[in-house]
Every structure is written in C-alpha cells, then in structure tokens.
Amino acid sequence: MQIELRILxxxxxxDRKPHEESYQVEAGPMDRVLDxxxxxxxxxxxxxxxxxxCAHGVCGSDAMxxxxxxxxxxxxxxxxxxGRRITVAPLPGLPVMKDLVVDxxxxxxxxxxxxPYLQADDPDPERERRQSAEDREVFDDTTKCxxxxxxxxxxxxxxxxxxxxxxxxxxxxxRFIFDSRDDHxxxxxxxxxDGDGVWRCRTIFNCTDACPRGIHITQxxxxxxxxxxEHHA
Amino acid sequence: MIREHDAIVVxxxxxxxxxxxxxxxxxxxxxxxxxLYPTRSHTGAAQGGVCAALGNQEEDHWEWHMFDTIKGGDxxxxxxxxxxxAREAIETVIELEHxxxxxxxxxxxxxxxxxxxxxxxxxxEGPVMRACFAADRTGxxxxxxxxxxxxxxxxxxxxxxxxxxxxxxxxxxxAGGRASGVxxxxxxxxxxxxxxxxxxxxxxxxxxxMFRVTSNAWSLTGDGAALAxxxxxxxxxxEFYQFHPTGIVGLGILLSEAxxxxxxxxxxxxxxxxxxxxxxxxxELAPRDMVSRAIYQEIRAGRGIDGKDYVYxxxxxxxxxxxxxxxxxxxxxxxxxxxxxxxxxPIPIQPTAHYAMGGIPTNLNSQVTRDAxxxxxxxxxxxxxxxxxxxxxxNRLGTNSLVDLLVFGRRAGRQMVLDVKGADMPAVxxxxxxxxxxxxxxxxARPKGERKxxxxxxxxxxxMDDVGVYRTGxxxxxxxxxxxxxxxxxxxxSVDDKGxxxxxxxxxxxxVGYLLDTAQTMVAACINRKExxxxxxxxxxxxxxxxxxxxxSLATKGADGAVALDYKPVTITKFQxxxxxx
Ligand SMILES: Cc1cc2nc3c(=O)[nH]c(=O)nc-3n(C[C@H](O)[C@H](O)[C@H](O)COP(=O)(O)OP(=O)(O)OC[C@H]3O[C@@H](n4cnc5c(N)ncnc54)[C@H](O)[C@@H]3O)c2cc1C
Ligand code: SF4
Ligand code: FES
Numbered sequence: 001m002q003i004e005l006r007i008l009x010x011x012x013x014x015d016r017k018p019h020e021e022s023y024q025v026e027a028g029p030m031d032r033v034l035d036x037x038x039x040x041x042x043x044x045x046x047x048x049x050x051x052x053x054c055a056h057g058v059c060g061s062d063a064m065x066x067x068x069x070x071x072x073x074x075x076x077x078x079x080x081x082x083g084r085r086i087t088v089a090p091l092p093g094l095p096v097m098k099d100l101v102v103d104x105x106x107x108x109x110x111x112x113x114x115x116p117y118l119q120a121d122d123p124d125p126e127r128e129r130r131q132s133a134e135d136r137e138v139f140d141d142t143t144k145c146x147x148x149x150x151x152x153x154x155x156x157x158x159x160x161x162x163x164x165x166x167x168x169x170x171x172x173x174x175r176f177i178f179d180s181r182d183d184h185x186x187x188x189x190x191x192x193x194d195g196d197g198v199w200r201c202r203t204i205f206n207c208t209d210a211c212p213r214g215i216h217i218t219q220x221x222x223x224x225x226x227x228x229x230e231h232h233a
Numbered sequence: 234m235i236r237e238h239d240a241i242v243v244x245x246x247x248x249x250x251x252x253x254x255x256x257x258x259x260x261x262x263x264x265x266x267x268x269l270y271p272t273r274s275h276t277g278a279a280q281g282g283v284c285a286a287l288g289n290q291e292e293d294h295w296e297w298h299m300f301d302t303i304k305g306g307d308x309x310x311x312x313x314x315x316x317x318x319a320r321e322a323i324e325t326v327i328e329l330e331h332x333x334x335x336x337x338x339x340x341x342x343x344x345x346x347x348x349x350x351x352x353x354x355x356x357x358e359g360p361v362m363r364a365c366f367a368a369d370r371t372g373x374x375x376x377x378x379x380x381x382x383x384x385x386x387x388x389x390x391x392x393x394x395x396x397x398x399x400x401x402x403x404x405x406x407x408a409g410g411r412a413s414g415v416x417x418x419x420x421x422x423x424x425x426x427x428x429x430x431x432x433x434x435x436x437x438x439x440x441x442x443m444f445r446v447t448s449n450a451w452s453l454t455g456d457g458a459a460l461a462x463x464x465x466x467x468x469x470x471x472e473f474y475q476f477h478p479t480g481i482v483g484l485g486i487l488l489s490e491a492x493x494x495x496x497x498x499x500x501x502x503x504x505x506x507x508x509x510x511x512x513x514x515x516x517e518l519a520p521r522d523m524v525s526r527a528i529y530q531e532i533r534a535g536r537g538i539d540g541k542d543y544v545y546x547x548x549x550x551x552x553x554x555x556x557x558x559x560x561x562x563x564x565x566x567x568x569x570x571x572x573x574x575x576x577x578x579p580i581p582i583q584p585t586a587h588y589a590m591g592g593i594p595t596n597l598n599s600q601v602t603r604d605a606x607x608x609x610x611x612x613x614x615x616x617x618x619x620x621x622x623x624x625x626x627x628n629r630l631g632t633n634s635l636v637d638l639l640v641f642g643r644r645a646g647r648q649m650v651l652d653v654k655g656a657d658m659p660a661v662x663x664x665x666x667x668x669x670x671x672x673x674x675x676x677x678a679r680p681k682g683e684r685k686x687x688x689x690x691x692x693x694x695x696x697m698d699d700v701g702v703y704r705t706g707x708x709x710x711x712x713x714x715x716x717x718x719x720x721x722x723x724x725x726x727s728v729d730d731k732g733x734x735x736x737x738x739x740x741x742x743x744x745v746g747y748l749l750d751t752a753q754t755m756v757a758a759c760i761n762r763k764e765x766x767x768x769x770x771x772x773x774x775x776x777x778x779x780x781x782x783x784x785x786s787l788a789t790k791g792a793d794g795a796v797a798l799d800y801k802p803v804t805i806t807k808f809q810x811x812x813x814x815x
Contacts, residue, residue: 042684053452117332118333
C-alpha cells in the first residue's frame with residue numbers, strides 16, 4: 001500500500017526553521033518506520049538524516065516522535081500505526097542538529113551525574129560476589145535500559161524544566177541503588193533529592209508508555225522516592 | 234586541527250572499552266573514538282552468553298573449553314591462543330561480575346550457566362553448562378557494564394567521530410612503518426581531526442553488512458579491517474564467515490542459540506528433529522556451521538516448511554515460565570518482527586550472516602602482525618571481531634566472541650600501557666588528513682554518478698547467493714567478477730548531501746567502499762581454498778585437506794589492486810587434527 005510519510009525536516013545549513021515534507025512510499029504491513037525512512041533516503045532524497053544501527057530495538061539510536069508518540073523507528077510497524085499517513089519528527093525537548101537527529105550530550109551528562117556504576121567498598125573476593133536470584137530480581141527491570149531517551153523527552157516536567165535529571169537517569173540510578181552488591185546508594189539518593197531530582201516527577205506515566213524496553217519507569221521513580229524519604233528520615 | 238593522546242582506541246564495543254579501561258586505570262593519557270555513541274555498539278546485541286569454565290553447575294575445566302574451541306574451529310585455531318582464551322575467560326568473567334554485571338544466579342547465588350553449541354564435557358562426551366548469561370541480553374549487560382566502568386574511571390570519549398584513515402611514519406603500515414595516529418571525521422560538523430598517538434588500537438567490529446540477510450547492525454561495515462588492508466596490511470582467514478542457523482526469515486535478526494541451549498528443537502516440514510541425522514550426539518547443539526548446512530540440506534531436499542527456504546525453531550515445550558525468564562528478548566523479537574506468538578507457534582527461521590572469524594592478524598598480545606613470520610607492526614593493536622588471533626579458526630563456537638573481546642581487549646590495553654612508556658610521540662602534521670579529504674570531497678564534487686545504495690544492495694545479493702553457506706568455484710568466480718564490476722562503479726559514486734552537518738549520506742558512501750574491500754579479500758581467499766573446513770564449505774572440494782590447507786590465509790592488496798594471497802602455519806600445541814564428528 002501507499003503510505004504518506006510526513007517528516008519534520010531541518011538543515012541548519014539551509015533552513016531557518018523546521019518544515020514538514022511529504023513523501024509517498026510503498027509499504028507492507030510488516031514494514032517498520034525505519035524501513036520507510038530508508039526508502040525515502042535511498043530512493044528519493046539522500047539528504048534525509050537520522051541515526052540508526054541495530055535495526056531491531058536494542059541499540060537505542062532511532063528514538064523519534066512517530067504519530068505524536070516517542071518510539072523506536074525500528075520497532076514500530078506500519079500495521080500498528082493504522083492509517084495511511086505517518087508523521088515523524090525529532091524527539092521533543094532536545095536541540096535538533098539536523099532532521100531527526102537531536103543533540104544527546106545533555107541527556108548523557110544527566111546519565112553520568114547519577115554515578116551509574118557499581119561501587120562496592122569491600123575488596124573484590126577471589127570469585128564472584130554472591131547474590132541471590134531474589135536480590136537480583138529487584139533491579140532486573142532497570143538493567144534493560146538502552147539509553148534511547150524516549151522517556152525523558154516525553155516528560156512534560158522535562159519540557160517545562162530542562163534541568164530536570166529525567167526518568168532515564170533515575171532508571172539507571174535505580175539499577176544501582178537496589179543492587180545488593182553496591183554500597184553507595186546514599187550518594188545517588190542525595191543527587192536525586194536535589195531540586196532537579198525525583199520530586200519533579202508528577203507521575204504522568206508518559207515515560208512508561210514511551211519506553212521501548214517496557215521498563216516500569218514510573219514505578220522505579222516511586223521506589224527511588226520512597227528510598228529517599230526513608231534515607232532522610 | 235591536531236590533537237594528541239598517548240593511546241587511542243577506535244571502537245567502543247566490548248573489545249575497545251575493556252582496552253580503554255586498562256589504559257585509564259594505568260593513568261595513560263588515552264581516548265576512545267567511536268562513530269556511534271558507545272552504548273549503540275553491536276556488542277549490545279549479543280544475546281546468549283559468554284563461556285568460562287567456572288564449573289558452577291557441573292564439573293568443567295578450561296582444558297575442555299580449549300579443546301572444544303579448537304575442534305569447533307576445525308583445527309584451524311592457533312592452539313596457544315585458544316589456551317589463553319580458555320584460561321583467561323574465567324578471570325575476565327569474574328572481573329566483569331566484580332564490575333557489576335548482573336548475571337543470572339544459581340540457587341547458591343553464583344553465576345548461572347547454561348549449555349551452548351559445541352561446548353562439551355570431557356573432550357566431546359556431551360553438552361556442558363558453560364555459558365554465563367544475563368537472560369538473553371548478555372551483550373547488552375557487558376556493553377553497559379564496561380561503559381559504566383569507563384565513566385567511573387574517567388575515560389575520554391570522542392563520540393560520533395568516524396575514523397576515516399590511519400597514519401603511519403617510516404613507511405606505510407605494511408612496509409615496516411609505525412602507526413602514528415588516525416584521521417577522524419567529526420560527524421556533527423564534518424571537521425577532519427588529525428589525532429596523533431603512540432599506540433592505535435582497532436576495535437571496529439565485523440562486516441556482516443556485505444550480506445543480504447544478516448544479524449549485523451547497519452554500522453558493521455568493516456572499517457578498521459579495510460583501512461588496515463588499504464595501508465598494506467594482510468587480512469587473515471577472510472574466507473571463514475559464520476552463518477548462524479537461526480535468523481528471523483528475511484530480516485536476519487538473530488534468535489540466539491540460547492534457545493536451543495535451553496532445549497528448543499529444530500523441525501522440518503514433517504515435524505522431524507532433523508539434526509538427529511547430522512549430529513546424533515549433540516543434536517541441535519552441534520556447532521553452527523554444521524547446523525546451518527543441515528538446514529540448507531533439508532531445504533534442498535524439499536523438507537523446508539511448505540517446501541520453502543526455511544525451517545522451524547520450536548520453543549513451545551519449554552513452557553511460558555522458562556521462556557519469560559530465560560528468553561524474553563528474542564521471543565519479543567518474534568512477536569514484533571514476525572507477528573508470531575512463540576508460546577503457541579513454531580518460529581520460521583533460516584541461516585543469517587553473523588560473524589567474521591577472520592580479520593586483522595594479531596599475536597597473543599593483540600599486536601597487529603604484517604606477514605607470515607608474524608612481524609609486529611609497531612604501535613598498532615587490534616581486538617574483537619575486527620581482529621584474528623586466531624581463536625575461532627574456521628568456525629567460531631557460540632559465546633566465544635564475547636570471551637575473545639574480554640580476553641584480547643584486556644590484553645591489548647595492557648600491552649599498550651607497557652608500550653607507550655618511553656615511546657616518543659610521532660611527528661604528525663595536519664597534512665596527514667589531505668588524502669582522505671580529497672577522497673571525501675570527490676563524493677561531494679561529482680554532480681550525478683552511481684548510487685552507493687545500488688552498489689551495496691547488489692554486493693549484498695551476490696555475497697549471499699554465491700559466497701554463502703555453500704560455495705563452488707563457479708559461483709565464486711561469478712562473485713569475483715561482480716565485485717570487480719562494483720568496485721569500478723564505486724569510483725563514480727556521488728552523494729545527494731553536499732553539506733557538512735551530520736552528513737550520513739557521505740559516510741555511508743565511505744562505508745560501502747570498506748565493504749567492497751573486505752568482500753574482495755573474502756572472495757579471493759574462498760577461491761583459493763580448495764577444501765571444506767568449518768564454515769568454508771566447497772561443494773566442489775567437500776573434504777578437509779590438512780596436507781595442503783592446514784594454514785591461515787593472508788590476503789594483501791597487490792600493486793595492481795588485485796588480492797595477493799600468502800599462507801602461514803597453524804600453531805598446534807596439545808591437540809592433533811582429527812576428523813570432526815559430533
Ligand atoms: C545479534 C548478535 C548476537 C550475538 N550473540 C553473541 C553471544 O551470545 N555470544 C558471543 O560470544 N558473541 C555473540 N555475538 C558476536 C559478538 O557480539 C560480536 O562479535 C562482538 O560483540 C563484537 O564486538 P567488538 O567490540 O569487536 O565490536 P562492536 O561491538 O561491533 O563495536 C564496534 C565499534 O567500533 C566503532 N566503529 C566502527 N567503525 C568505526 C569507525 N570507522 N570510526 C570510529 N568508530 C568505529 C563502532 O562505533 C563501535 O563502537 C553476537 C552478535 C550478534 C550480531
Ligand atoms: S528507560 Fe526506556 S525509554 Fe528511557 S532511555 Fe531507557 S530504554 Fe529508553
Ligand atoms: S536502530 Fe537500534 S534501536 Fe532502532
């Protein structure tokens with residue numbers, strides 16, 4: 001079938017502001033939006049610019065706004081979008097570098113700010129540190145994050161206050177705060193108790209809806225918030 | 234603009250990140266350059282596991298792992314390297330756990346282990362539980378964990394810098410020169426940066442994108458290998474390319490061997506577990522080359538599903554609980570990309586181009602070597618899928634690539650730490666960027682020429698059809714002619730995007746050139762190897778021939794642009810070549 005793809009385009013070398021362009025592409029129901037973007041780029045206009053790598057939802061390169069929702073272009077099929085017209089725009093709230101490519105630097109800086117690495121104070125044992133399956137299960141969900149930014153850039157609190165650390169960083173803090181092998185949960189809780197930390201979350205659930213990895217983000221944020229309350233009590 | 238570091242690592246997959254970590258921990262001024270954000274590297278796509286003879290589930294020994302690796306590689310493995318791999322697998326996996334990797338756990342809280350193809354107890358008696366894993370996203374966890382540690386240790390990253398050339402002094406790299414830096418294209422604005430260094434490591438991954446059906450990311454275009462080749466270095470064992478048996482039909486997305494490790498069946502159209510006719514002992518867990526060939530045989534005999542070119546992978550009998558706990562991601566892929574429910578339906582699969590056993594030749598310390606005498610290229614290192622130590626020989630066992638990254642990535646880092654001490658900084662000037670600047674400008678300057686896309690697709694078709702699971706002299710000659718034609722057309726490629734901001738059109742054109750180089754060496758090495766060994770299966774030469782071909786091929790760029798082939802002996806220490814039956 002023929003699909004109309006409406007893409008928000010912007011080339012800083014040519015355009016003063018973003019503008020929508022329309023492309024007609026032939027697509028099957030199982031095609032993904034990424035396939036359609038490739039068709040435009042390879043058959044119609046090589047200047048169309050977007051990031052992508054793995055093409056099966058594991059690398060986090062191609063999160064973008066598709067029909068008004070943040071998703072991975074490689075993980076959303078034409079038949080799931082229903083309808084003959086698909087709109088595509090860059091992730092909201094981050095500076096656009098060109099077409100669908102946004103500047104990710106501030107996003108990664110926030111990720112780094114929560115000390116996203118294991119800090120165990122006891123010396124490394126000869127073999128593995130023991131951890132029960134139950135203890136591991138507590139943070140299993142938040143280990144799945146691929147840092148695609150779909151969550152953070154779907155969050156109204158982030159749009160209103162770009163200094164908000166955002167759901168993705170909290171998810172990654174959660175992953176270590178609840179790891180039984182880690183001894184520095186308190187440091188991360190201090191970072192997140194700050195004015196740009198968890199309290200900016202208004203439990204709107206946009207992040208959870210946007211996450212291509214199905215992470216229960218809002219729940220993770222609530223778990224971190226309770227931990228902060230506990231910690232400061 | 235010129236920048237300088239004592240050591241630079243090109244590539245931020247598992248191999249590059251571990252090397253970078255060693256450098257940072259030792260306080261060496263170093264940096265990682267990567268064309269993707271580090272967490273986008275394809276190591277993150279690895280699913281099934283990483284083998285180490287921990288013996289957490291049952292008796293196991295590194296010697297058994299070493300033997301399996303050698304036999305799995307059809308005796309083309311360098312046995313000293315396999316020994317290093319099997320021994321150091323244990324310490325590197327433990328070290329990863331210490332770094333925080335969330336492995337699945339046994340009831341005692343140890344690292345959980347499962348079965349994987351070709352990994353056996355007591356030198357081939359039966360499958361052994363050796364693969365350490367984190368659900369079916371082991372690679373994701375390895376990549377994340379190493380990146381996290383790099384943040385902790387303050388590793389410097391040049392994210393979205395595409396390395397487009399290698400620099401040497403005292404002659405080209407293949408002619409005795411010393412590696413002295415790289416030229417990198419900053420994707421954001423097209424600036425060409427010259428970075429000089431005392432040590433340069435290539436960890437750029439594989440080149441599966443030269444095939445039509447592949448498990449590899451779009452970014453896997455053989456950049457490091459092709460650049461090394463262009464500068465006169467040989468590529469080793471390029472004829473050995475692995476086709477993984479279970480890819481999603483058409484798309485090639487991988488469904489990990491972990492599925493079979495957990496007990497999944499392969500079925501033909503008669504519902505028969507056909508592997509019983511090909512590998513009665515290991516069945517579905519035979520090495521990948523054998524399983525891929527078995528699937529092709531079934532299809533040829535008309536026993537593909539509905540007579541078509543695929544068979545079934547069946548996980549239904551594993552039950553929902555096991556599927557959800559051990560194989561959540563791959564079953565999700567099946568739902569999303571095939572629209573099938575694996576709880577209730579068998580999954581259509583076919584072999585998918587997956588892994589390069591060959592690559593840039595290195596020694597046990599991950600130093601690049603340039604000839605059959607293993608002469609070291611000063612200042613140049615390689616590890617991971619881009620390199621060939623060789624621990625995989627003619628066919629890699631599942632999980633051994635991740636082990637390779639860990640063990641030889643770490644060794645590369647440690648060797649660079651030693652080598653940069655006392656070495657002087659090479660004298661490199663901005664002029665080093667000029668040759669590649671001209672090459673890139675040529676794409677922009679041509680008004681309307683060949684389309685890179687057409688060239689890439691035609692290459693992928695011919696490689697898939699004529700240089701795939703089964704090969705013949707005739708098909709290979711056809712492929713050679715086609716690759717030559719495409720190389721000629723490539724000289725006339727033009728791009729639509731003439732700008733400097735995030736110009737992926739331009740960089741993809743560059744990448745097609747890398748694929749053409751690596752494909753050219755692969756075809757030449759295939760034509761010359763008139764035997765069948767591991768993944769290289771010649772229908773016109775169906776037997777392994779140890780008299781003439783128990784040797785590694787080295788493909789070098791000849792003066793006329795054609796590939797020149799040389800051979801070097803395989804290192805054999807403990808295990809004499811035997812027929813390979815499972
Ligand atoms: C789907 C899938 C599943 C797999 N599962 C397993 C498994 O279970 N067990 C196992 O052992 N192996 C597995 N493998 C194989 C294994 O994952 C890979 O071989 C391995 O991860 C490669 O790692 P690497 O560090 O060499 O390169 P990669 O992780 O591919 O990284 C390459 C890096 O190089 C950079 N780069 C490339 N070119 C340039 C350039 N020109 N300039 C700058 N940077 C550049 C990229 O940005 C990237 O950072 C799997 C492979 C696939 C595809
Ligand atoms: S939590 Fe989900 S949406 Fe957010 S960055 Fe991670 S994977 Fe993407
Ligand atoms: S391309 Fe990797 S997530 Fe879509």
